[in-house]
Amino acid sequence: MKTASRYRAYRPDASGRIPYSRDDDSIWHDLILPQRKRAQRYCSRVFLEGLARLELDDDRIPQCIALSERLQAITGWSVTPVPALISFDRFYSLLAERRFPAASFIRSREEMDYLQEPDIFHELFGHTPLLATPNLAEFSHRIGRIGCRVRAEDHVWLARLYWFTVEFGLIREQGRIRSLGAGLASSAGELPYAVDSDIPLRKPFDLLELLRTPYRIDIHQPIYFVLDSVEQLLELSEGEILSTVGQARAKGLHAPLYAPKAS
Secondary structure (H helix, E strand, O other): OOOOOOOOOOOOOOOOOOOOOHHHHHHHHHHHHHHHHHHHHHEOHHHHHHHHHHOOOOOOOOOHHHHHHHHHHHOOOEEEEEOOOOOHHHHHHHHHOOEEEEEOOOOOHHHOOOOOOOOHHHHHHHHHHHHOOHHHHHHHHHHHHHHHHOOHHHHHHHHHHHHHHHHOOEEEEOOEEEEOOHHHHOOOOHHHHHHHOOOOEEEEOOHHHHHOOOOOOOOOOOEEEEEOOOHHHHOOOHHHHHHHHHHHHHHOOOOOOOOOOOO
């Protein structure tokens, strides 16, 4: 999970606040307004209800310390500013403590439409509405607990479960497919693609199939998994997840449906 970032992380001051500039706030404003409209069209009721609970500011980047107070009252979670990319060990340990690691920088205007790594817009607009939803917040906590217990070589398998649910999961609501994941909710291009395009495959949620499905972080996904309900995730016991990781490791990954990344 940890690779080099071209962005420099912001550090909170003594009060826990990050001194974002007017330009930073302007980028946030220009990102959130059109994405709110896309979310209303393509995102799930689950996501939209979580977003409404948080009342994110349109004109300036919300401070993690203030947003944490709201989340604490709803689900007991907080948001912790971190450098852009962190290790699996750090990621899982924070989730286990109900602390979400949020990359503190915001993208440049040259990368408004697509950013390969997470920034504060992705973290706050995409993830915190899920953390304001009790069932999804508990699922992330469970992933963190399991991640702290498994061997290092299993971290990447567990990350695949997180990727295809919390980041890029779809859900069926009233017979219609809607976006659930944070990576989709915060993406101008992939959100409508995941829901409406005829190009990607959309498969019913199946834990073993999901764990055996490779992905790339720098392209629109060729495969999405569709949940019937959020409760489907909480029905997965820690034992079932661990045993299925073992099965997936033994069987290996499926052949990818994308071209290898150019070196």
